[in-house]
Amino acid sequence: MRYQNTILIACLLYLVMLCSCTSSKHKIDVTAIPPSFTYQQLFDALSDTVRIHFYDTAFIQKTFPQLTAKYREQVLMVPDRAGFDRLVRDYLAEFHTSHTSYHTQDDHTYFHLAGIFEPLPNVQAVFGADGVQYPSIGLLTERHNKEIVVVGVLDGSPAQAAGLLKGDVMQYLDREVYSIAVLRKNLDRNISFPIKRGGQSILVDVTPRMVRAQEEMQEACRQSARLIEKNGKKIAYIHMWSFAGRQYYELLQEQLLYGDLAQADALILDIRDGWGGASPEYLNIFNRNIPNLVFYDRQRQSRTFSTQWRKPVGLLINNGSRSGKEILAYGFKKYNIGPVIGEKTAGAVTAGRIFFLPDNSLLYLAVNEVAIDGEILEGIGVYPDITASDDPITPQDEQLEEAVRVMSEM
Template sequence: MIPTRLLTSALLLLSFYTGLQAGNFRNVPTDTVPSVQQLDLICDTVARYFYDENFIVDRFPGIRQRYRAMVLDQPVPEDLPDLVNTMLQEFETSHTAFYTHDDDAYYHLASIFYFLPAVKHLFGDEEIRYKSIGLLTQRDRSGYRVSSVLSGSPAETAGFREGDLLLQLNGQPYSFSQLQELEVGEHQFTIARDGQRLQLQVTPQLINPQAELEEASRQSARLIPQEAHQLAYIRLWSFAGERYYELLKEQVLFGTLKDADALILDLRGGWGGANPEYLNLFNQQVPVMAFRGRDGQAFTYDSQWRKPVVLLVDESVRSGKEILAFGFRKYQLGAVIGTTTAGAVTGGRVFILPDQNLLYLAVNMARVDGEILEGRGVEPDLIIEDRPETPEDEVLEGAVRYLKKVLDN
């Protein structure tokens, strides 16, 4: 059984709510700042704020010297993001990356921190909106690769898949900034998949990143009928904010999922940021309220999900979502199914650089009930790997089989 106070409040600020450094903010075009000055500023910030002082003292000076020499040898501004991220990968630490306007993560991260004045100022005190077809991507030297296709998005309708490599947009080399410049209407995307080039027609939408992830989570909710049972399924594409928890409660307590016999909560993909208190939805040690009026009409209010529930996880489950998986398994709320999570649990902080780029940096090591999950992750109770070469979601199918046995018994 899980205690009512299941985890300490000290963890509530993990990942997305540890603050933001807005010093030296200026509207300076990227190409006017010499690459070596940009790198020096990034390195100065890292040296001052990165959580591991021993690493900064023992290893970082040599790393910094090597990458500074690379920039001096070939100071091409377009190459700087890849070079900085390659440098930061040597830290082997989560919540440590460099984002520019050419990354969809730039807009997602900024929208998560939008409650802070410095971020609002960065976007002219206007709501953050970007052009999107519903893809989350990862950018490296090979280009933009699809890491997630959001539920119910234009990209899902058009047939995009996880793992697709984005090659061209309207016949020109694809970039996220190019997507932002498109006129309203349908556009042609060229992708690489399984050694083939495919062309897909999609109409981007102008949308707030947080609203996009919330709607994708809502669109994912559905019932999975079985012979004698109904299973509820919902995929939370983000947990970085109360709005996603409220959506989950709305769907499973009052919406179309409430009468199902069991719940599949899919944490795979998207963003973390979950508050550990969200596990209380599955806490059985909360009373049910029953009311009866003078007219004889009665109703009950139950704020908890009291039927079987499983979590779906894999290596894309990071940060606050990993804390949920840890608590879910430790307090035996149900089975965790899939593969080991990312092991990405530190306290991250965003720094706005003078060229408006974002440096995301691990500034705190974290322990969850005394345990370090960084670099280790959470192992599932039932290991099922989803093979990318097959179109089926083998983890989901395994969860359905597992719950069918639970309900039949």
């Protein structure tokens, strides 16, 4: 019960008690699509799960029946798996709700979501003793119209080493679109991947590798930590790509209190993009109203027991800051912890739960509405104190540059 309560609090992005519809006790090959399920059966399993668990009962009673009937008719006409996947995503988009999406084994989000819930039995039943692993080059991507666009390049990843940038458009490799399947086929092989950047097509050399989803995100956070010098000050910087699990908060504590960042004059906490999952209690590291402990040995040598970051801190946000991260941004502003810099957050603050469908594809569904100090942020978001936009065409990070300027002057 204590573990379940921890997940309930700490994973506001992915609130869950149970997370799968499957009862299999054996490892399932998540790279395969069992042929025994028709598209109509899969759609019915998905829509039934939505009907039972979606948090908005008014929507279920008034809108859901007609909407579902319309899409169920269209399922009969889909020509292939790709068409079915698009149809389901279009269906869920009409809910106009965050934490409500559909993912297959050819989508990095599928593995990231499963990785977040990896300790739970039904995820282990799907992935087995090896855990949630997948082929990766360290990219976060989204489909914009018919293009696959890079929305994040994880620190320390092969993609970063290859020079890939946010805003790059992934193009076809050997007539295949960028996908988990393409990476799996080229695992541990150096490949020249075509991308489009600023209207020009270029090749980047990169080697896909097998990674554990959670470890990949944690290592990216750790690799991002660095000191930036500006105006004679040392500014600590760390990009928390995810907060979905207490281990990320502990990593932040480790970096700020005991690592090289502890010697900085100020801090930029970057919560742009990636995954949410932050608990409100994570703001406590910036609470200065905590006693400071100093220990003295018999030679009067002192040692400080650090539990808090007591120096200036700024929060960097954008429209990819979602869910639990938005709660941190809300707290920063309401309790005057430090300046919030960047762009308005996503306004994606419900609590989600994952369900495996019969073919092991994944439904991510909003199962709870969330209020923060009585306020609803879903569909609204959090506005920055200092607005800074980022030009995706340029390699510079204009938002970070503005945050460095602000914090160097505090």
